[in-house]
Structure formats: structure tokens, C-alpha cells
Amino acid sequence: ATSHLEDDAVNLDFERRAALRAFTIQRGLEEAVQVLSVINHFHATVGDPSREQFRAFTRPLLERYPYVRAFGLQRFVSDEDRLVFEALRQGAVPDFQITAFVDGKLQRAPQQPSYLVVDYVEPVKGNEAALGLDQTGNPIVMKTLDIALSTGRPASTMPMRLAQAGPDERGLLVLQPVYRGGEQPASLEERRAALVGDTSAVLQATELVQKILEGAGLLEDREIGVRIFVGPQADDSNLVYLHESAPNAGHWLDQLLALGSLFQRPSNTMTSFDIAGQTWHMEISIPPRSVFADHYGSLLILLVGVIASLLGAAYMRALSMRSHRVQQLVEDKTAELRHTNALLSDDIKARRLAESALQLRHQAIEASANAILILSAQAPEYAIEYVNPAFARITGYSPSEAVGKSIRFLEGRDSDLEGFETVWIAMREKREHNVILRNYHKDGSELWNDFYIAPVKDDAGAVTHYVAALYDITSMKRYEAELEFQASRDTLTGLINRHMLRHHLEQAIGAAERQKQALWVVFVDLDRFKFVNDTLGHKAGDTLLRTVAGRLRAAVREADTVARLGGDEFIMILPEQDELTLDTRSLQRIMDAVAAPITLGGHTLFMTCSVGVACYPADGTDGETLIKHADIAMYRGKQTGRNNFQFYTPAMNEQALERLRIEGDLRSALDNGEFLLHYQPKVDLASGEVVGCEALIRWQHPQLGMVSPARFIGLAEETGLILPIGAWVLRTACTQCRQWQLAGHEDISVSVNLSVGQFLQKDLVSSIADALEDTGLPPASLELELTESLMMTDVEHAIGILAGLKELGVRLSIDDFGTGYSSLAYLKRFPIDVLKIDRSFVRDITIDADDAAITASIISLARHLKLRVIAEGVETDEQLDYLRHYGCDEIQGYLFSPPVPAEKFEQILKQERVSI
Numbered sequence: 001a002t003s004h005l006e007d008d009a010v011n012l013d014f015e016r017r018a019a020l021r022a023f024t025i026q027r028g029l030e031e032a033v034q035v036l037s038v039i040n041h042f043h044a045t046v047g048d049p050s051r052e053q054f055r056a057f058t059r060p061l062l063e064r065y066p067y068v069r070a071f072g073l074q075r076f077v078s079d080e081d082r083l084v085f086e087a088l089r090q091g092a093v094p095d096f097q098i099t100a101f102v103d104g105k106l107q108r109a110p111q112q113p114s115y116l117v118v119d120y121v122e123p124v125k126g127n128e129a130a131l132g133l134d135q136t137g138n139p140i141v142m143k144t145l146d147i148a149l150s151t152g153r154p155a156s157t158m159p160m161r162l163a164q165a166g167p168d169e170r171g172l173l174v175l176q177p178v179y180r181g182g183e184q185p186a187s188l189e190e191r192r193a194a195l196v197g198d199t200s201a202v203l204q205a206t207e208l209v210q211k212i213l214e215g216a217g218l219l220e221d222r223e224i225g226v227r228i229f230v231g232p233q234a235d236d237s238n239l240v241y242l243h244e245s246a247p248n249a250g251h252w253l254d255q256l257l258a259l260g261s262l263f264q265r266p267s268n269t270m271t272s273f274d275i276a277g278q279t280w281h282m283e284i285s286i287p288p289r290s291v292f293a294d295h296y297g298s299l300l301i302l303l304v305g306v307i308a309s310l311l312g313a314a315y316m317r318a319l320s321m322r323s324h325r326v327q328q329l330v331e332d333k334t335a336e337l338r339h340t341n342a343l344l345s346d347d348i349k350a351r352r353l354a355e356s357a358l359q360l361r362h363q364a365i366e367a368s369a370n371a372i373l374i375l376s377a378q379a380p381e382y383a384i385e386y387v388n389p390a391f392a393r394i395t396g397y398s399p400s401e402a403v404g405k406s407i408r409f410l411e412g413r414d415s416d417l418e419g420f421e422t423v424w425i426a427m428r429e430k431r432e433h434n435v436i437l438r439n440y441h442k443d444g445s446e447l448w449n450d451f452y453i454a455p456v457k458d459d460a461g462a463v464t465h466y467v468a469a470l471y472d473i474t475s476m477k478r479y480e481a482e483l484e485f486q487a488s489r490d491t492l493t494g495l496i497n498r499h500m501l502r503h504h505l506e507q508a509i510g511a512a513e514r515q516k517q518a519l520w521v522v523f524v525d526l527d528r529f530k531f532v533n534d535t536l537g538h539k540a541g542d543t544l545l546r547t548v549a550g551r552l553r554a555a556v557r558e559a560d561t562v563a564r565l566g567g568d569e570f571i572m573i574l575p576e577q578d579e580l581t582l583d584t585r586s587l588q589r590i591m592d593a594v595a596a597p598i599t600l601g602g603h604t605l606f607m608t609c610s611v612g613v614a615c616y617p618a619d620g621t622d623g624e625t626l627i628k629h630a631d632i633a634m635y636r637g638k639q640t641g642r643n644n645f646q647f648y649t650p651a652m653n654e655q656a657l658e659r660l661r662i663e664g665d666l667r668s669a670l671d672n673g674e675f676l677l678h679y680q681p682k683v684d685l686a687s688g689e690v691v692g693c694e695a696l697i698r699w700q701h702p703q704l705g706m707v708s709p710a711r712f713i714g715l716a717e718e719t720g721l722i723l724p725i726g727a728w729v730l731r732t733a734c735t736q737c738r739q740w741q742l743a744g745h746e747d748i749s750v751s752v753n754l755s756v757g758q759f760l761q762k763d764l765v766s767s768i769a770d771a772l773e774d775t776g777l778p779p780a781s782l783e784l785e786l787t788e789s790l791m792m793t794d795v796e797h798a799i800g801i802l803a804g805l806k807e808l809g810v811r812l813s814i815d816d817f818g819t820g821y822s823s824l825a826y827l828k829r830f831p832i833d834v835l836k837i838d839r840s841f842v843r844d845i846t847i848d849a850d851d852a853a854i855t856a857s858i859i860s861l862a863r864h865l866k867l868r869v870i871a872e873g874v875e876t877d878e879q880l881d882y883l884r885h886y887g888c889d890e891i892q893g894y895l896f897s898p899p900v901p902a903e904k905f906e907q908i909l910k911q912e913r914v915s916i
């Protein structure tokens, strides 16, 4: 603001000085023009004054206005008047002639219609050259005159070279027309008509301005420069005045800083004005001034301001730096605090996590289903410090009862002390350990547990505690024991099984060996058990086995072992005891126990058993051998009529071996064609004729000779070989019988035994049908003998099969009738044709009233059921008589003929009648 004020003041000063000069010059020029007007007016008033008058009038004016070089009077002179005119004027001016200024030289004006001639000029001195000068050749003058004529006012020429001046001088001519009669006409035409000449003022422009300024005392101010141009433009060709300003020295500071130029202010001004129709341009200038010259105040303020600002800035900076430092400090502290806070919060979090983890672990321990104990490593006897709730639940002891005590308080009378000792050793050696212990519940019951113990160390690695986990495995142990029991027991009878028998036997043999005592292995096999099983069903069979098992167990001493091998086979181990030597009475006791009547499903059974005995060490020193030999002895017993006991002898072994060999040979006997059939005749008692025969198999063994079916049929059934053998028998018998029929014995029939295996085979009916068809034997000529027990196994099934066979047209008979448990109700339902009284009844009919009664009953029953009845095994005439007496239809037996080869039988057939 100060600078602006200063600028304004400087500008104002400059403008004032410029305006003063412009005004002064303008006024001076106007005065000059006015003077011309005065002269022009004088001319009009006087009416063409004389040269003297003109001189007298202009002299004081020239003195007063020294910048006017000359006043003149120019008049038009026609060419006609030229000479007169020149002559007249030569009166006053001897050499006067009308001249022209051409190329800077005066010369006599060439002839032309009229001339504008400078008639008077004052002062003459110095302007002589102008006298007589014709201006019509000067277009500037003529043009200016025309302007003056047009405007009716004085008009100025542009600066031009004057005839009376040097070549470098330039002057202005101000013209004012002079009219005839003196008065200025109103219109231009009138003015042109009345124009006779003009008055003029010759102005030396440079001088004029110089003098005007000098007069006003304005040239003393050398600082101001003035340039004046006359003409339409302010260019150098029109320059009429030049006043240079004195150059400024420049402030030292400007020079130093070279800043002055930057602070230059406006230094010139151009003013234009009209003087006598000519434009004057006046340029007032002032040289560039130091900014410092005019701006001390503002510079001072600036300086002070800058210093103050710098100081202020420095202060602010100091403040700001301080505040920045403080802020930095605060930020550092805050960050530090934050970090500390974060650490703290991490710490707190970690602590909380640790606490909650600890809490969780504590809760987990508390909630654990297994007992967990913490024992002190320092306290005597490793006293308990903590037990979880599961401990109380599992052991029955509350925490208060347990804490402070040694874990030994869980031990009982027969705890596994060795196991406990291992725990103690592990704790002494500061290591973990796992053992299964048998402890005791508070209520005295067994507490089996899987016990884990591990040392707990402090930060320094020293063992301070032990943590123990006690898993209750009592129920598992019980289950194991049960499983063990079950695994070792026969599920049906509860006796130990075959697997455990071996174990017991090994132990018994070991004990016997140690004590040098004897040992019996007794093999018990029930007689006809299969029959009971087949006829009364498996349930009844099971009950029978359980009953027998209980009786066997009861029949021997506590120390003896009774095991079931499977089926109806039992093994008993009877070790010799100090006070009691082994004797056969114990065997009899066993047999008697089995023989006691058994009531089963309404039936009273009289079971017997076959017993075989092998002695340790005589018959074997290992369990397997002893059992095998006892089995052989038992088998021998069975062969010798059942219901007896047999001690093993090496000879039995031979027989058993033979049996094994038979079994091997049996497999190839059929292929080798070693079988053959014998036929035993059946005689009709009424007619005394042979009506048929029973086909009985024989085995012609290459080494053993003729082997009885009693020795291999059972074996064939066991091995399944009975099926191909049976099929062979059937076909051979049918073929043979058909041959006899074709040979003339049309009525002869043949009966064939059917084994259980054959009876149960699915295609039995079709295979028999095929055999009949293939051999051509009429079905009615074939009789199938089935055992009673075979049919009673599954009655409904049997009835179905029998019906199928019956449809073929074959005859059916029940063999061995009376030995089993046939129910009369079933008998009625069976589609049978013949009952065959078993040999055992026939044998004793003459000596055993019971057998005789049974036989008589069977005959009566058959009659009642409209069945034929045949008695087998008839050996004596008494037997024959008895049978005949009671009405038996047919007989078969040695009395008439044993089974004989086919050829022999054919011979018998040829006999007309039999002698019975």
C-alpha cells in the first residue's frame, strides 16, 4: 500500500510536470497564432498597409514573441501584373523579383498564371531570401492555405525547409487568409473569391519551443525530457524539438541488487493538441528512476516487515520445531505407550488364555470319565494330593478319604503285588509306567484297572509330582473272562470244549509225570444217539446231551475233567490220586449214570454208552495219542455189542489201522469191480415157495478176502461213498432179477437196502425209475427196505418220498421193525407194504417171552394194517413154528439159506418147493 501511495505521488508529480510543459507550450503556440490573427486583423483594419506600416506594427510583436522568426504578407499576383509588381517593389527593394525555391536554390520563378508572392517580411534581416518567393510551387503552403480558407481560421504547415534558413533548419508557416475588403466572407466560395493573399508567421519550431519553455523557466528541470512532433504521426521525420533528460546515476542498491529495472515506473507521457489545424505531439519523459529513490518508506516498511517477518518466522519456526519436537515426543511416547499397552494386552490375553486353558484342563480333569490322581513326589509313600470326581465314582472313596494316603490303600488281600511293585520302581526311577492292576472298590468288589503314571516336572526339570490315570477295566475283564469261559466251554452242555480239553490234558499229564502217577483218558460215546436225534429231533437230542453231560460230571470227582468233543462223544480225564488208585468201578459208575432211564418228550429212553480207556503213560504220553487210543478202544466196545467198556490194547490199534485202510480201499473198490451181490431167498410160508430175495453186498477185498457189509457200510455212509455204491447195488440187483424173470421165474422179486444217505438224496425217485426202466424190471418186482429210524427222522419228508416211490409201483418195507420208536399213528400214514421183524427179536422168541410177545404183536399189527410181514434171521425150526403159528407171511434166514451168489440162488429157484 505504501508503495502504491508512493507510486501515486511520483506519478502525480510527473503528470503535473508534464501537464505544465504541455500547457505552457500549447499556450505559447496559441499566443503565436493569436499574434498572427492580430496582424491579419491589422491588415483588414488598415486595408493593405504599406511595408512601413507593416514593419511598424510587427516590430513590437517580434520583440515580445522572440520565437517568431518573421511575420509576412503574401499576396496573389497574376502573371500579367508580375512585371508591374516587380517593378513597384524594386522601389523599396532594389533586386526584388518573384522567385521560386527549387532544389534548395532560389531562382526566378518560372512564368505561370499567378503567383503567391511573399510581399512583406519582417524583420527583413535574416529573411531576405523569402522576399519575392512564390509559394504556389510549395504544395505544403498551398495545402495549408486551402485548409485556412476552408476553416476560416489560421492554419499551420508541417515543419518544412525554409528558403531563408539553412538546410538543417525547419520551420513552420502559420497562414491566415486575407480577403478583399478586409472582412472574411461567410461561405467558402465567397472566401475563395475574395482571397487576395495571406498573413503568415514563420515559426522556428525548435526555437519556439525552447523559448516557450525557457520563458516559463521549465528548462531548469533537467530531469524532464521533451520531444515534440508536428504532423499526423509522432515519428522522427516530424520531430521538431528534442530536449533530452539528464540520465540518472541509479541508486547503489539498484546497482547492487540489479533490481531497479524491476521496479521502474511509467516514465513518459504523450500529449497531443491542435495548433492552427496542425497536430502537435508532445512527449514528456523522465528517465527510469531508482525504485529506492521513491520508495524509501515502503522499502523501509518492507525491510522492517521482512525483518519482522523473518524474526516472526524464525520464532514461529522455533515454536513449530519445538511443538514438532514436543509432538514427536508425544507421538514417541504414545507409540511407546501403545506398544506397552499392546504388550500388556497380549500379556493379559496370554494370561487369560493360560488361565482359561488351565481352567479347561482342570474342568477336563474334573469331567474325565477316568480316575485321575496327583501324587506328591516328596511326601512319604507318594501321598495323594488330588483325585478327580471320577476317582470317587470308580473306587467308592471320596477325595477326603483318598487325599494324604498312599495309593496302596486300594490294594486288597490278593492284589497283584508284583504289579504294584513295578509302579513303585517307576516312581523311584522317575519315569512313566503302565500296568494293569487288580485293586478293590470300597465295597470290596474287584476293581481291575489299567494304571498309567507319569512324572510331572517343574521349570527346573525336577520331578515334583506324579500324575496317574486309572481306567476302570473291570467290566472288560469280566467280559474277557466270560469270553474266555465261552471259548473254553461247550455252549450246549457247559462242559469244557475240545480246545480246553487239550489244555487240561496237558496240565494233567504234566502233573502225572511230576508225581509219577497214572492217568486215564476215558472216551464215552452214546449208543444209538443218532437214532434219538433223528427220530425225536435235535431239540430232544440236545436235552439228552445236557442230561448225559450233567450225569457224567456228577459221576466223577471234582478233580476229574469232563469235556465234550462234539456230537455224542465225551472225554473224561481221571487222574490217579494219592489215596485213590484208578479202578474200573469208576467206569461202571459212568456207564450206570448214563444208563439210568431218561424221560424225553413223553418217551422214556434207555440210553447206553460205549466206553474206551487209554492209560497214561502205557498207552501214550501225549494228549492226542491218549485221546486217539481211547477212541479206538471205544470203537472196539461198540463193535462188541455196545454198552461196555474196553481198555486200549495195541491190537485195537491194528484194527483201527485196518479200518483206516478199508476206508482208503473203499474209495477205489467200486472202480476196481470188487463188489458183488449175494442173494438171500425169502420163502412164502403158506406156499413154501421162494418168492423173492434180499440183495446183500459183498466186498471181495484183494488182501482181506470177503469183507462183511457190517465192516464197511457204516464207513461208506460216513464218507458219502454209499451213494455210488447204493446205485450200483440197485442196478445190479434189478438187472439180475430181470434176468431171472426172463429165465422163467416171472414172479420173483428182489429187495434192496436203502441207506440214510440214499434216502435223503433229492433225485432218489427218478434214479430208481431210471434203473427200472433201464433194466426193464417191473416196478412191482422191486422192494426197497428202509430202516425204521430212517423214516422217523423227518416223518413228513419221509412220507413225501415214500409216496413218490409208491407211485413208481415199487414195494416198500420197514427193516428192523421193532427196534426203534415207531409210532403207530405214523405207521398208518406210511404207504408201506411189508414189515420186517428184526433178527434180534426172532433170535430169542423161543427163549424170551418179551421178544416172543413183541414178534407176535408185530405180526398182529401188520395184519391189522393189512401189511405183509416177514421175519428175518430165522435159524431154527422152533422159530419157524412160532412164526408160522402167529401167521407170519414170509421168512428169511439161515434155516432155509444164507445169502448166496447169483448162480447159487438160481439153482435154489429151480427147486420146485422148499422143504419147510
Ligand SMILES: Nc1nc2c(ncn2[C@@H]2O[C@@H]3COP(=O)(O)O[C@H]4[C@@H](O)[C@H](n5cnc6c(=O)[nH]c(N)nc65)O[C@@H]4COP(=O)(O)O[C@H]3[C@H]2O)c(=O)[nH]1
Pocket: 680, 695, 696, 697, 708, 709, 710, 713, 729, 752, 753, 754, 755, 815, 839, 872, 873, 874, 875, 892, 893, 894, 895, 898, 899
Ligand atoms: N445171524 C444170522 N444172520 C442172518 C441170518 N439170515 C441172514 N442173516 C444176516 O442178516 C443180515 C440181514 O441183513 P440186514 O438186516 O438188512 O442187515 C444188513 C444190512 O443192513 C447191511 N447191508 C448189506 N447189504 C447192503 C446193501 O447192499 N445196502 C445197504 N444199505 N445195506 C446193506 O448190512 C447188514 C449186514 O448184512 P449181512 O452181513 O449180509 O447180514 C445179513 C445176513 O447175512 C440168520 O439166520 N442168522
